Amino acid sequence: MKKWIKKNQTQNGRKQSEWEKALEKSKDFKKSFHINKKTNIPFSLTFVTSLVDEQIIQQSVLPNLLADELQTISDIKKILPLADVEISNDPSQIEQKLLNGYVMLTLKSNEDQFGFIAAQKEIVRGLTTPEIEFSVIGPKEAFVESIGQNINLVRKRLPVKELIIEEYTLGSLSKTRIAILYMDGITDEENVNTVRERITSIEFDAITDSSFVVQLICDNSNSPFPQLLDTERPDRVSSVLAEGKVVIMVDGSPHALITPTTLVEFFGSFEDYLLNWILSSFFRLIRVFAVIFSIQITPLYVAVLTYHYELIPRDLIGTLIASRRVVPLPPILEALFLELTIELLREAGARLPTKVGQTIGIVGGIVIGTASVEAGLTSNILLIFIALSALASFTTPVYKMANTIRLLRFPFLLFAQLWGLLGIVFCTCFLLTHLLRLTSLGRPYFQPIYPPRIKDLKDSIIRLPFSNQSLRPYYLHTKNRTRFNKEKAHMKKDIDE
Amino acid sequence: MKKIPFMVLFLLIMTGCVQEKIIDEIDIETAAAFDQLKKDEFIGTILVQDYLPDKTIINKVFTTEGSLRRDLLLNIQKQTSGDLVTGGLLITIFGDKLADKGIVDFVDTYQRDASIGSRNFLATSHGSALEILKGDYGPQGVSNYLYTLIEHNINQKDVPVTNLHIFLRDFYIKGKDPYLPELRRLNKTQVEISGLSLFRGDREAYVLPKEKMFFFKLLADRHSGEGSFDVNIGKGRKSAVRSIRSKHKYRLSKEDRSQVNIQIKIRGEIREYTGIKLTQAIVDQIAKKLEKEIEVECMKLVKHFQKLDIDPIGFGYLHRKSIRGYDFEKNWKKDYQNLTFKINADVKILETGVIE
Numbered sequence: 113m114k115k116w117i118k119k120n121q122t123q124n125g126r127k128q129s130e131w132e133k134a135l136e137k138s139k140d141f142k143k144s145f146h147i148n149k150k151t152n153i154p155f156s157l158t159f160v161t162s163l164v165d166e167q168i169i170q171q172s173v174l175p176n177l178l179a180d181e182l183q184t185i186s187d188i189k190k191i192l193p194l195a196d197v198e199i200s201n202d203p204s205q206i207e208q209k210l211l212n213g214y215v216m217l218t219l220k221s222n223e224d225q226f227g228f229i230a231a232q233k234e235i236v237r238g239l240t241t242p243e244i245e246f247s248v249i250g251p252k253e254a255f256v257e258s259i260g261q262n263i264n265l266v267r268k269r270l271p272v273k274e275l276i277i278e279e280y281t282l283g284s285l286s287k288t289r290i291a292i293l294y295m296d297g298i299t300d301e302e303n304v305n306t307v308r309e310r311i312t313s314i315e316f317d318a319i320t321d322s323s324f325v326v327q328l329i330c331d332n333s334n335s336p337f338p339q340l341l342d343t344e345r346p347d348r349v350s351s352v353l354a355e356g357k358v359v360i361m362v363d364g365s366p367h368a369l370i371t372p373t374t375l376v377e378f379f380g381s382f383e384d385y386l387l388n389w390i391l392s393s394f395f396r397l398i399r400v401f402a403v404i405f406s407i408q409i410t411p412l413y414v415a416v417l418t419y420h421y422e423l424i425p426r427d428l429i430g431t432l433i434a435s436r437r438v439v440p441l442p443p444i445l446e447a448l449f450l451e452l453t454i455e456l457l458r459e460a461g462a463r464l465p466t467k468v469g470q471t472i473g474i475v476g477g478i479v480i481g482t483a484s485v486e487a488g489l490t491s492n493i494l495l496i497f498i499a500l501s502a503l504a505s506f507t508t509p510v511y512k513m514a515n516t517i518r519l520l521r522f523p524f525l526l527f528a529q530l531w532g533l534l535g536i537v538f539c540t541c542f543l544l545t546h547l548l549r550l551t552s553l554g555r556p557y558f559q560p561i562y563p564p565r566i567k568d569l570k571d572s573i574i575r576l577p578f579s580n581q582s583l584r585p586y587y588l589h590t591k592n593r594t595r596f597n598k599e600k601a602h603m604k605k606d607i608d609e
Numbered sequence: 610m611k612k613i614p615f616m617v618l619f620l621l622i623m624t625g626c627v628q629e630k631i632i633d634e635i636d637i638e639t640a641a642a643f644d645q646l647k648k649d650e651f652i653g654t655i656l657v658q659d660y661l662p663d664k665t666i667i668n669k670v671f672t673t674e675g676s677l678r679r680d681l682l683l684n685i686q687k688q689t690s691g692d693l694v695t696g697g698l699l700i701t702i703f704g705d706k707l708a709d710k711g712i713v714d715f716v717d718t719y720q721r722d723a724s725i726g727s728r729n730f731l732a733t734s735h736g737s738a739l740e741i742l743k744g745d746y747g748p749q750g751v752s753n754y755l756y757t758l759i760e761h762n763i764n765q766k767d768v769p770v771t772n773l774h775i776f777l778r779d780f781y782i783k784g785k786d787p788y789l790p791e792l793r794r795l796n797k798t799q800v801e802i803s804g805l806s807l808f809r810g811d812r813e814a815y816v817l818p819k820e821k822m823f824f825f826k827l828l829a830d831r832h833s834g835e836g837s838f839d840v841n842i843g844k845g846r847k848s849a850v851r852s853i854r855s856k857h858k859y860r861l862s863k864e865d866r867s868q869v870n871i872q873i874k875i876r877g878e879i880r881e882y883t884g885i886k887l888t889q890a891i892v893d894q895i896a897k898k899l900e901k902e903i904e905v906e907c908m909k910l911v912k913h914f915q916k917l918d919i920d921p922i923g924f925g926y927l928h929r930k931s932i933r934g935y936d937f938e939k940n941w942k943k944d945y946q947n948l949t950f951k952i953n954a955d956v957k958i959l960e961t962g963v964i965e
Contacts, residue, residue: 417631418631419628419629421630430658430666431664433660434662434663435662437661442629530620531627
């Protein structure tokens with residue numbers, strides 16, 4: 113008890129000097145003293161130079177403070193041509209405000225009251241085209257690292273009062289602003305509550321990107337699958353908000369997070385909505401095929417060549433044997449060798465500057481591939497398979513999912529070597545069980561395939577025309593399921609009349 | 610969480626149970642031939658195809674003698690460089706002397722070996738089976754050549770459908786006898802399907818000449834749109850009926866249970882005609898002629914089978930399934946000899962060519 117009182121006393125007594133002491137160590141902390149020309153009242157300005165825009169101080173703040181009549185602190189509201197001017201007498205706010213880029217004004221006569229003048233310096237990268245989720249047609253805006261700018265991009269697309277933006281500041285060191293976006297009257301309250309709870313209970317010191325949030329709030333952090341969909345496209349964000357999903361935005365991250373999400377959503381790109389439904393359904397099916405192909409083809413090669421020669425068609429067996437005749441390695445080593453080569457090329461390409469990276473990819477692929485076939489280290493058929501499966505793994509439109517898919521084939525390879533086809537079946541069962549158990553913020557991840565929601569298939573591995581999308585997805589449990597009047601949407605006045 | 614180390618251990622231990630067979634380290638048996646050497650002794654021949662990196666195929670033939678099929682395989686293992694496996698088997702040929710003695714002992718192993726597919730072919734040979742495997746039939750390899758030879762003749766020409774599965778079914782079913790195509794070696798680089806071996810049980814009883822196979826296929830199988838037959842309507846006018854599709858139907862006559870009504874339906878097109886003008890009257894004449902010919906030839910065939918007491922078409926099975934409580938074992942032998950047949954062919958010419 114005694115200790116507690118003592119601690120509090122010292123804190124209260126030394127409070128102002130404590131933040132001042134701490135800040136004075138930094139070079140960018142500045143305190144300047146001035147005297148008003150009309151009333152001769154001395155006052156001081158305190159701010160962190162790296163956070164404030166000196167132009168505001170020089171052009172709007174200082175000239176007015178010096179020239180106009182300044183009697184009491186409440187006068188600054190009249191004097192300054194700025195909207196965000198506050199007056200407070202709570203010393204506990206000082207540290208926070210200063211570090212948020214406010215300029216603090218104190219009069220020498222009354223040091224208990226402080227005026228806070230907003231003069232933040234906003235360094236925002238200009239809008240660029242989306243690089244990861246690039247689309248040939250459609251909008252070319254992508255999010256940037258400033259949450260204000262990002263919310264602006266979304267608000268512009270959904271100019272209704274129903275769009276709610278809640279904001280939290282998290283991270284004991286980073287003090288990151290995190291916003292939750294949802295549509296009032298559409299989004300399920302329960303989903304919003306889950307997100308709110310998860311966000312507010314984050315315990316972490318420095319949240320520098322939305323990817324941190326993904327890993328901090330996901331249901332199963334031991335799963336290789338991303339459980340929140342991240343996107344850099346404001347158009348995608350506004351369209352999922354309209355569907356009734358919740359979006360999380362993190363200051364300093366050009367990626368917004370979409371939740372709850374499902375596995376099939378990771379194989380749809382936003383461009384699918386910009387194309388005719390027949391084309392986009394075809395592309396989605398191709399992507400699903402590509403994923404299965406990419407995961408399974410090398411393990412199948414290893415399993416069949418190691419254990420199940422009976423399964424090889426009569427016409428293919430000659431080609432396979434002939435290509436493996438000079439290869440001294442068993443199929444598994446041969447496959448691992450090539451898979452690792454591809455992974456190395458990818459990793460090297462990702463670490464190098466773009467132009468060099470591309471060259472590495474092409475040169476490496478061609479040179480190492482042909483060289484290893486000529487040296488007799490690998491069979492050329494496997495080389496084709498591996499190259500195709502690497503190519504197929506890049507068709508996944510979401511980068512994080514593409515990474516997962518590249519990883520998945522290694523356990524499959526191992527099991528194919530240990531148990532042959534049985535091992536592949538075993539591994540597939542394990543993968544399916546994992547996917548069935550996985551949830552995205554409490555909602556099933558494998559939906560609409562399981563639990564089966566036939567109606568939700570309209571926008572999953574296929575995409576039906578917009579006139580069939582009049583209902584919001586069932587699994588989101590939206591408060592208002594109708595998006596638009598179906599009958600009216602079908603009608604075309606000039607044709608029907 | 611305790612389960613996971615246990616599972617990993619289990620997986621690692623269990624891997625010892627699977628035997629690796631890496632495809633370029635094994636010798637895959639793709640064709641086999643069996644001949645009778647003398648009483649209770651056989652010559653077994655196994656063909657292994659070896660594939661070289663430049664895509665050429667080497668046919669390696671291994672021959673050994675023994676008194677049991679198992680002996681044959683074991684002896685051959687001593688000659689091959691890799692593990693000899695049976696899963697790639699495409700065709701097995703039985704020499705004529707062996708076929709006369711019965712082949713089911715050899716086929717029996719095939720149905721017990723899980724790695725052997727049930728769709729590979731069995732065949733008999735005119736003369737030595739070994740000699741057929743020793744031939745050289747071109748770049749695709751001996752076993753592939755023989756396999757596709759039989760396959761396309763089944764799909765498009767006159768050989769009725771046959772494979773290991775069908776042979777075994779015909780053998781084990783009561784009231785039907787199996788048949789196999791017969792191969793004949795013409796010279797070192799040529800081989801032909803010379804006829805159809807008809808079996809009584811597992812012993813060869815009769816070889817149907819290849820001219821009659823068209824009619825046998827009408828009775829035992831169906832032509833599926835690729836059959837062809839030449840009709841001669843006299844006065845040097847010949848026509849070729851192509852794209853034949855056929856169906857057959859067997860019924861025991863309602864009045865007389867010992868009479869089998871055979872309904873054969875044929876649809877074909879005329880592709881070649883050596884006369885001057887093909888009128889509708891001539892088309893009808895051709896159809897009639899073909900009908901007549903089919904009825905006569907098929908009747909000859911079934912009568913001949915009856916005389917030989919073989920039943921490749923399955924009249925016994927028809928009896929068994931059509932007559933309730935039929936005592937097959939007791940009555941069939943006698944009933945078969947008393948069986949009468951009525952064949953009704955229905956030929957329709959659907960097209961006569963593009964230019965009228």
